[in-house]
Amino acid sequence: MTVTRETLLAYYAQDREHTRLREGHGRLEFWRTQDVLRRVLPPAPARVLDVGGGTGVHAEWLAADGYEVELLDPVPLHVERAAELPGVTARLGDARDLPVPDGSVDAALLLGPLYHLADRADRVRALAEAHRVVRPGGVVVAATINRFAGVHDTLRTGSYFTEVERVAARSAADTGAMRSPGGFVAYFHSPEEVPVEFAEAGLGGVTQYGLEGTLWLYAPVNEWLDDPERRAQALDAQRAMESAPSLLGVSGHLLTAGLRQP
Secondary structure: OOOOHHHHHHHHOOOOHHHHOOOOOHHHHHHHHHHHHHHHOOOOOOEEEEEOOOOOHHHHHHHHOOOEEEEEEOOHHHHHHHOOOOOEEEEEOEOOEOOOOOOOEEEEEEOOHHHHOOOHHHHHHHHHHHHHHEEEEEEEEEEEEEOOHHHHHHHHHOHHHOHHHHHHHHHHHHHOEEEOOOOOEEEOEOOOHHHHHHHHOOEEEEEEEEOOOOHHHOOOHHHHHHOHHHHHHHHHHHHHHOOOHHHHHHOOEEEEEEEEOO
């Protein structure tokens, strides 16, 4: 499977990414990502490189928290949007060839690139580039989509019972290669694959965090997210279970954090 630049640009030209994490069901992924990052990143004002940062959904709050944020993304529309955010510097860039000096940032985030790099060699190259640009002791955090996320999500929405959706979801579960009818082309990891790729890139001290756990599969989750008290309780419940090995693959998304050794 190959994810070409043309395929990537065509998908993101639909401009779905700007609102995906800002409303509805996607808020669970957003708030859980924010929660984990606020615990694993060095304190502000540290320099954070947001690689593949989209329209700046995370760069925005990181800058508001006092971080010095530079966003790189291969999609011109995303860079244009992100550049309008206060405190965020944005420019075009490729995760496999970062235009950033060695050891010049305190943390590097790859919250999108790894699942758009279908070839393992490209994913390791992107992680190695992140390893290169963080200072000794700096942290690299990457997001991956879990192997069975397509099956879980289509069952949740009911689209699994449409043959074209079911075939795509089952293919991703069997091989990792997702080609959705909506144009989303990606690689879906098994949780145990990610630390191996981190290690090959030179990163150690790896910790993994399941973002959504089982919460995203429950029918009333949007109601819980709308209610501040229930939302806090639900997020607290998932935080308590986030690194349980037996539950890592249930989440739709996984965060993996590793360190550049001093």
